[in-house]
Amino acid sequence: MESLELLMGGFATALQPGNLLFALIGCTLGTLIGVLPGIGPAAGTAILIPIAMAISPTSAIIMLAAIYYGAMYGGTITSVLINTPGEAASAVTCLDGYAMAKQGRAGAALAVAAIGSFVGGTVAVGGLVLVALPLTRFALRFGPPEFFALMIVGLSLVTGLAGRSLVRALLSAILGLMIAQVGIDPVMGAPRFTFGHVELMDGFGIVPVVMGVFGIGEILFNVEAGAMAVFSPQISRLMPSRADLDASKWPIVRGTVVGFLMGLIPGVGAIVPTFVSYAMEKRLSKTPERFGTGMIEGVAGPETANNAYANAALIPLFTLGIPGSPTTAILMGAFMMNGLVPGPMLFKEHGEFAWAVIASLYIGNIILVILNLPLIPLWVKFLKIPYGILMAIVFGFSVIGVYSLNSSVFDIGIMLGFGIIGYAFRKMDIPLAPMILTFVLGPLMERGLRQSLEMSQGDISILVTRPLSATLLVIATLVIVSSMFRAFSAVKGDTEV
Amino acid sequence: MTMRRPYQIAGSLFLLMAVLVGWQSLTMKFYTHLGPGPGFFPFWLAVALGVVSIVMIAQSTFGPSEPMPADFRPTRGGVLRMATVVVTLAATAALLEPLGFRLTMFAALLFLLAALGRQVWFVTVLIAAAGSFGAFQVFDGWLRVALPTGVFGL
Incomplete structure (x- = not known):
């Protein structure tokens, strides 16, 4: 009941014309980012942080969150129409969505995806409303040892589930933590790895690093591959038939459950629930052999799971301060730039803000379904933008975005350096997500550990003698051991095959 | 063509980085009467990076190699x-x-x-x-x- 009252208060703020306008702008830009291949949601969100800095914190986060889940909607359009996922989570939609498009049923595929996304997203936000207060009250009992253990759980999930190789995921995660070491140390105030550069005293900024790794890295990867194609897809009838809706009903329900549950676990990544949903639909189908030939269930399930995941992934961010993906890590960075720290204290100290953003998620889902159904032909037109022009746009936005935060050209240099790293990591198949997540979580984790050890006067057993932190560390250990077991099994399997 | 050599080179570079970071971190305060100093975290991260780099080199040298993607070498x-x-x-x-x-x-x-x-x-x-x-x-x-x-x- 209390949550509902607070949510109503949140709606009162989110429905103010200014906030409503920024939710609309965010949804539009997010859809555009999702539509345009070559700009992922992480880079797209980071690019627009400078605009967000120029407006009020509530409007800024409403807009950035709308960009985040708007990109999830938008990514579907390219998957269905040109067999190219606008963002990774829509990759599985290519299988049946593109097959439907070739049969002239692109409109039905996109409409069902939009409806499923709306249902999944709305239910997941409902879950956020229900668990937000109990979870934050529980988390308020956390001291530094519990907080440190929680960060370890977050990191263990990230490294265990990211990418195809555990070793490469671990490398990426450790590098992220190392990058986070640069700057003034959080407890004693001593400079670390600054090499005399005053600009490095505050450490690497989130925006230059993310823009480099995802924005410039992506540009380098695409121009190297010569990705300059222009697409001219055609769509016919937009509305799905009665049979399409009947066939999509249960996949939408199942996709919502899968996406929501997986969104609660940091580090799963948006791509996993979509594949799980697809596999589930295929297994439950009476005609599994027809999957891949244009089955609407293969679009409805994964697309619903995708958006349920995107919205549910905000639960660990809002309530515990753990970002589950690079994009939510950037959102966390945007929170912090506005002087707001996601986690249990957010609801206590800035409750009005937190509930306004949650209410805006509902509004955003409605805006997106309105934007997506009738405006699909308009989005298709954007696909005709040649990559050369798109690249120039990303280039310009990246420079403005990175420079304007600190009025520093040094940050542009950092973005370039991380762009080259991002390109190299892509080439080497080293996952980028663990690096960005640990980069954001690193300082919080270090502070948690060092404050714990100060509390215990250097006795490390404080981490295992307190029941909550011990439980969390056991969970982290189980996750790491199971990940290693899975990795070894995979290697053994490969060798045997 | 396999990915053996690229991963050996990458692993060696990461190992070198681990050594440099570890060495740098030892020039900072490792432990104080209040607990860990500024060098504590970077030192253990360098150790972790070193271990994982060695595993990467060992895996690529002695384990099965992944095939090199056709577009790995840029034109x-x-x-x-x-x-x-x-x-x-x-x-x-x-x-x-x-x-x-x-x-x-x-x-x-x-x-x-x-x-x-x-x-x-x-x-x-x-x-x-x-x-x-x-x-x-x-x-x-x-x-x-x-x-x-x-x-x-x-």
């Missing part, structure tokens, strides 16, 4: 296109404050679009102008995001 054209972006970005960083946002970005976008965009000249000029003079008006003029004007006031 000459690919390298040139990447170099165009890198040099343009570096030049933008160097000239942004002396020349100002509008002139620098106009030149950078003009060059990028001419080199990689394959557009007719007036489209190239139009986009470069929109991305420089237009973007300045939007960000600096309307959104109050400060952008440099340089010696020419542009």
Whole structure:
């Protein structure tokens, strides 16, 4: 009941014309980012942080969150129409969505995806409303040892589930933590790895690093591959038939459950629930052999799971301060730039803000379904933008975005350096997500550990003698051991095959 | 062709980085009477990086190798296109404050679009102008995001 009252208060703020306008702008830009291949949601969100800095914190986060889940909607359009996922989570939609498009049923595929996304997203936000207060009250009992253990759980999930190789995921995660070491140390105030550069005293900024790794890295990867194609897809009838809706009903329900549950676990990544949903639909189908030939269930399930995941992934961010993906890590960075720290204290100290953003998620889902159904032909037109022009746009936005935060050209240099790293990591198949997540979580984790050890006067057993932190560390250990077991099994399997 | 050699080289570079970071961290306070010092965390991270790098080298040397993707080695054209972006970005960083946002970005976008965009000249000029003079008006003029004007006031 209390949550509902607070949510109503949140709606009162989110429905103010200014906030409503920024939710609309965010949804539009997010859809555009999702539509345009070559700009992922992480880079797209980071690019627009400078605009967000120029407006009020509530409007800024409403807009950035709308960009985040708007990109999830938008990514579907390219998957269905040109067999190219606008963002990774829509990759599985290519299988049946593109097959439907070739049969002239692109409109039905996109409409069902939009409806499923709306249902999944709305239910997941409902879950956020229900668990937000109990979870934050529980988390308020956390001291530094519990907080440190929680960060370890977050990191263990990230490294265990990211990418195809555990070793490469671990490398990426450790590098992220190392990058986070640069700057003034959080407890004693001593400079670390600054090499005399005053600009490095505050450490690497989130925006230059993310823009480099995802924005410039992506540009380098695409121009190297010569990705300059222009697409001219055609769509016919937009509305799905009665049979399409009947066939999509249960996949939408199942996709919502899968996406929501997986969104609660940091580090799963948006791509996993979509594949799980697809596999589930295929297994439950009476005609599994027809999957891949244009089955609407293969679009409805994964697309619903995708958006349920995107919205549910905000639960660990809002309530515990753990970002589950690079994009939510950037959102966390945007929170912090506005002087707001996601986690249990957010609801206590800035409750009005937190509930306004949650209410805006509902509004955003409605805006997106309105934007997506009738405006699909308009989005298709954007696909005709040649990559050369798109690249120039990303280039310009990246420079403005990175420079304007600190009025520093040094940050542009950092973005370039991380762009080259991002390109190299892509080439080497080293996952980028663990690096960005640990980069954001690193300082919080270090502070948690060092404050714990100060509390215990250097006795490390404080981490295992307190029941909550011990439980969390056991969970982290189980996750790491199971990940290693899975990795070894995979290697053994490969060798045997 | 396999990925054995690239992963051996990458693992060695990460190992070298681990040694350098570990060595640097030992020049900082490792432990104080209050608990861990500034060098504590980086030191253990360097150890972890070193261990994982060695595992990577060992896996790539003694384990089964992944096949090298066909497009792993960039073509000459690919390298040139990447170099165009890198040099343009570096030049933008160097000239942004002396020349100002509008002139620098106009030149950078003009060059990028001419080199990689394959557009007719007036489209190239139009986009470069929109991305420089237009973007300045939007960000600096309307959104109050400060952008440099340089010696020419542009």
